[in-house]
Amino acid sequence: MGRTLTVLHALGLLLVMFSFAYVIPVVTSLIYGDITMFFDFLLAMLWTASAGILMWMLTRRYKGELSIRHGYLLVVTMWTAMPLFATIPLLLVIPGLSLTDAYFETMSGMTTTGATVLVGLDNLPPAINVWRHELNWLGGLGIIVLAVAVLPLLGIGGRQLFKAETPGPMKDSALTPRIADTARNLWAVYLVITLACIASLKWAGMGWLDAVCHAFSAMGLGGFSTHDASVGYFNSPLIEFVMIVFMLFAVVNFATHFLVWRSKSLSIYLHDAEGRAAVGLIVASCFGIAFFLWWNNVYSDFLMALRHASFNVVSIATSSGYASVDYAQWPIFAPMWMMFLTAIAASSGSTGGGIKMMRTLVLFKQGGREMLRLLHPAVVNPMKIGGQVVPNNIVFSVLGFIFLYFMTLATLTFVLLISGMDFISALTAVLASVNNCGPGLGSVGPASNYQGLTDFQTWVCTFGMLVGRLEIFTVLILFTPHFWRR
Numbered sequence: 001m002g003r004t005l006t007v008l009h010a011l012g013l014l015l016v017m018f019s020f021a022y023v024i025p026v027v028t029s030l031i032y033g034d035i036t037m038f039f040d041f042l043l044a045m046l047w048t049a050s051a052g053i054l055m056w057m058l059t060r061r062y063k064g065e066l067s068i069r070h071g072y073l074l075v076v077t078m079w080t081a082m083p084l085f086a087t088i089p090l091l092l093v094i095p096g097l098s099l100t101d102a103y104f105e106t107m108s109g110m111t112t113t114g115a116t117v118l119v120g121l122d123n124l125p126p127a128i129n130v131w132r133h134e135l136n137w138l139g140g141l142g143i144i145v146l147a148v149a150v151l152p153l154l155g156i157g158g159r160q161l162f163k164a165e166t167p168g169p170m171k172d173s174a175l176t177p178r179i180a181d182t183a184r185n186l187w188a189v190y191l192v193i194t195l196a197c198i199a200s201l202k203w204a205g206m207g208w209l210d211a212v213c214h215a216f217s218a219m220g221l222g223g224f225s226t227h228d229a230s231v232g233y234f235n236s237p238l239i240e241f242v243m244i245v246f247m248l249f250a251v252v253n254f255a256t257h258f259l260v261w262r263s264k265s266l267s268i269y270l271h272d273a274e275g276r277a278a279v280g281l282i283v284a285s286c287f288g289i290a291f292f293l294w295w296n297n298v299y300s301d302f303l304m305a306l307r308h309a310s311f312n313v314v315s316i317a318t319s320s321g322y323a324s325v326d327y328a329q330w331p332i333f334a335p336m337w338m339m340f341l342t343a344i345a346a347s348s349g350s351t352g353g354g355i356k357m358m359r360t361l362v363l364f365k366q367g368g369r370e371m372l373r374l375l376h377p378a379v380v381n382p383m384k385i386g387g388q389v390v391p392n393n394i395v396f397s398v399l400g401f402i403f404l405y406f407m408t409l410a411t412l413t414f415v416l417l418i419s420g421m422d423f424i425s426a427l428t429a430v431l432a433s434v435n436n437c438g439p440g441l442g443s444v445g446p447a448s449n450y451q452g453l454t455d456f457q458t459w460v461c462t463f464g465m466l467v468g469r470l471e472i473f474t475v476l477i478l479f480t481p482h483f484w485r486r
Helices: 002-031 035-058 068-093 099-110 126-141 143-147 159-165 179-204 208-219 237-250 254-263 273-295 302-317 333-344 357-375 392-418 423-434 455-469 473-479
Strands: none
Touching: 002 035, 002 068, 002 126, 035 068, 035 126, 068 099, 068 126, 068 455, 068 473, 099 126, 099 455, 126 179, 126 208, 179 208, 179 237, 179 254, 208 237, 237 302, 273 302, 273 333, 273 357, 302 333, 333 357, 333 423, 357 392, 392 423, 392 455, 392 473, 423 455, 455 473
16 A cells, blocks of 8 residues: 555656646747636646645655556556646637547647547647647657656656656666666757757748647657648648658667767667668658559659658658648558558657567567577577577567557457447557557548547547557556556
8 A cells, every 4th residue: 555655656746747848838828929828728737736746745655666566557647647637728728628539639649649639720729739749749758757867856766667668678778877867868869859850840941830849749759730631731842851850760769869979970870770670661661652652643753652652651650640641542552551560660769659660670580580490499599689689588578568469459449340430440540549650541541530439439549549658568467466466
């Protein structure tokens, strides 16, 4: 019981920290002279901070170090509680918005999924659009990674939180000896690249509001936009090119970006086997899909086919979820290949979703090992990726993850089918939710959104987003009897 109250104590501190996120939309409302928005966001800020302070004060005697078990519990609790508090301004501002849809929207933002139930994005108050995109940005690298840079100062250990929240199979690698320093360094790199993205989008022709919002969602690979037509609203090859560059930056492990900055050498990128594989697969797919579209006369000009294929393939493969055209109208091979890429293409330690390229490489290598063992049963063949030996315990962990990943996809798809959705819509809605991609196909394709779902279907997709963002184990472990035993 005491450790559970320690989790509540930490959650209270996190809510207080999260309340400071409202500063950006509060300032935005002042810039645009929207006094109503100013008081709505200020009220949301006060409610969130008050709840956190109350929770912290009631449990302050239980301040202490978190165990591995309670680190997982805190992460899941945080990722369910913070989207709930984030709904406050949406419910205050948007008429007729239900709690179900508001929670879906904020969960989509914080998990960097980018799926939306809102229409009329072009006419939303600027502060609301900034808030939605800020959730993308904060969720990108993970609020917990930010929190572990601060919580050690408050007497609550951060390493277990970092391991529970950080995406990817190799969670124990650290850039610096102290976990708080690691978190601060990752966020410093994240912030610098975000500022560069804002400046580049402004230079490419966006206004300041659009530039800030799209930089937030591009770096978080969240895919929210300020326009119903997404990036297609701008119809600008230059803007699309800038966003392609930064989405590819965001799909690479941010630890690699930090090492490049620290060593002042771009050669670090060449030594990142996972990053090379991820970017290589995405770039090859851009040219392959472009040729496929040109060959099938979807576009008569190959350069036009390359433009639209490149932006939309990069967007979906990186799990961003922007769209410049309705790619659901392309021959079915192209959008289905894109949905496949969103499951495997992102690097671990990036802001992308899905299985992650590292796990894909491990599975590929393990398949080769097994075929070699069939021919030479006594062979000793350690797995190596990027010149580093991969321990067997990581291989087993990856195999377990992949099994749970596909079982999750199958289970949630069948649940949506039972609820009355057609197969393509159900399958791709689950793929988009669990892989934190955003748009699917069918009734949830790029030309529509998730507004037409029933409340039950919306909650199923919301759960899929949470499970996908926290990489399945972190959530499902709470449902095992062993977790709750002493």
